[in-house]
Amino acid sequence: MANDNCVFCRISEGLDSSTVLEVENDDFVIFQDIKPASQHHYLAVTKRHYASLKDLNKSHDSLVSRMEIALKDLLASKGVSVDDALFGFHLPPFITVKHLHMHAISPRTQMTFLSKLIFRPSVWFKPVDEARFYLSQKE
Numbered sequence: 001m002a003n004d005n006c007v008f009c010r011i012s013e014g015l016d017s018s019t020v021l022e023v024e025n026d027d028f029v030i031f032q033d034i035k036p037a038s039q040h041h042y043l044a045v046t047k048r049h050y051a052s053l054k055d056l057n058k059s060h061d062s063l064v065s066r067m068e069i070a071l072k073d074l075l076a077s078k079g080v081s082v083d084d085a086l087f088g089f090h091l092p093p094f095i096t097v098k099h100l101h102m103h104a105i106s107p108r109t110q111m112t113f114l115s116k117l118i119f120r121p122s123v124w125f126k127p128v129d130e131a132r133f134y135l136s137q138k139e
Contacts, residue, residue: 003049008099012047023070027063030074033103037115040080040106044071050100053089053131057138064102064135068128071104084108086119087128094124102128 003009011019012029022042023030033041044067050056056063072082085106092098105111105119121127126134 003099006049006097006099008045008097008101009049012045022074025070028067028070030070037103037105037119038107038111040075040078040085040104042071042074042104044068044102044104046100051098052092052095052100053126053134054092055100056135058135061132061135064128064132067102071102075104075106080106082106086111088119088121089126089128089131091124091126 007016010016011021011031014021014024019031021029021031023044026047028044028046030042030044033043035041046063046067068087071087072085075082075085085104086108087102087104089100089102103119105115111119119125121130
């Protein structure tokens, strides 16, 4: 279900003509982040509105896996190594758009100091493996 006031809902519905969708399927879309943390920075955004990872549970593990695989495939299709990439989610209150989105950032080693702080594994940013563990603990 879409939220009329949510920019990511509008993008995932194809209502934002300024955003180029790199990938689209029934569950999510992928597009470039407007404030890239490195040379390649993409977001996988769900079509269904979830405010954050906290709205999911262990039944959503396959969604998270499909998002990660699609982001890895996109990077690979652009000749970008996934070995130096970061995949993960911010948790509230440390998210700028309250709509579930997974970041893919590469090369990780070329991120600025500030970006390394913003996207370092922590209480506010969960790499995809930590996100899966977090979801496995939720009913």
